[in-house]
C-alpha cells in the first residue's frame with residue numbers, strides 16, 4: 001500500500017480537556033491503578049479517507065466516540081491495535097520502549113486487515129502528543145513497576161454494509177495507568193492446555209494484532225478458568241501438537257543445557273516485541289537463543305525429566321510472568337517455577353524492567369524519550 005507514503009508528517013491539534021480528573025483523584029488512581037481500568041484525560045484521533053490519506057489529527061478530551069451503526073468495524077471486525085508503555089525515569093523524564101517496532105507491527109497488521117498504513121513518525125508523534133498532555137498520569141519512580149499503558153488502535157468506520165476495504169478509517173490512542181497485569185507479584189500462572197479451540201490457523205490472522213483474534217481466544221480462556229487455570233495456551237491448529245502461544249503472550253522455555261527456546265514465528269504466532277527483546281538478551285545471560293517448533297510432548301517430558309528448568313510468558317502488559325503448572329483434560333505437568341519463578345525468569349524480568357525504568361544502561365538503544 002502506498003496511499004500514506006505521500007503524507008507529510010503531521011502534528012496533532014491540541015484542545016485541552018476543560019475538566020481533567022482532579023490531582024487528588026489522579027493520585028489515588030495512580031496509587032492503585034490495576035490494569036486497563038482508568039483512562040487518562042486525553043486521547044488522540046485521526047482520520048484516513050481514500051484519496052486524502054491521513055488527516056484531522058487531534059488531541060482532545062477523552063470521551064465517547066460516535067460511529068454509524070453500519071460502520072464496517074462493528075460487522076466485519078476490521079480493527080487492529082498496539083500496546084506499549086511510557087515509563088518515568090529517576091530524573092523525571094518519560095520514555096517508551098521500541099516504539100518503531102510497534103509502528104512497524106501496526107503496519108503489518110494493517111496490510112493483513114486491508115487497513116491503511118500509518119507513517120512510523122506519525123505513530124511515534126501520536127504517542128508523544130498524548131504522553132505530553134497526560135504526563136501527570138505516568139506513575140512516579142517510587143512506583144516500582146508501574147507505567148502508563150498506551151493503546152493505539154485503528155478501525156474501519158465506513159458506514160457501508162457491503163464487504164470491501166473501508167474507504168474511511170479512524171486511528172486513535174488512549175492511555176491507562178498500569179500495574180503489572182497479574183497482581184500478586186511473581187506468582188506463577190497455571191495454564192490450561194487448550195485442545196478444543198485454536199487461536200489462529202495457517203494463512204489466518206494470528207500474526208496480526210487484530211481484535212477478532214482475542215474474541216476467539218476467550219472460549220479457551222473460559223474453559224481454562226473452569227479448570228482453575230489463570231490463562232490458556234494454544235496449540236498449532238494443523239496438528240494440535242506444537243505450542244503456539246497464550247491468548248496475549250508469547251512463551252519461553254529455559255533448558256538444562258542452557259538454551260532459551262521459544263516457538264518460531266510460523267504465521268500463527270504474534271511477533272511480540274518483548275519476545276524479540278528477550279531473544280536479544282539471551283547472550284547476556286549465557287543462554288543460547290533458539291526459535292523452533294516446540295511439541296507439547298517435549299514440555300510434558302522435559303518437566304518430568306528435568307530437561308526443562310523454567311517456563312515463562314512475556315508481553316508488554318505482563319512483562320515476564322513465570323508459568324507454573326500445565327493442566328489438560330485428564331492430566332497435568334507440575335510447576336518448575338517454585339514460589340516466585342526460576343532464576344532466569346526473574347533475571348530477565350529484572351533486566352528488562354531496569355532498562356525500561358531507566359535504572360540500567362540502555363545498551364541496545366531500545367528507549368525513546370517522549371517528554
Ligand SMILES: *Cc1c(COP(=O)(O)O)cnc(C)c1O
Pocket residue numbers: 083209245246247248249250270271272273274275314315316317
Ligand atoms: C501483544 C501480544 C503479544 C506480546 O507482544 P508484545 O509486543 O511483547 O507486547 C503476544 N501474543 C499476542 C497474541 C499478543 O497480542
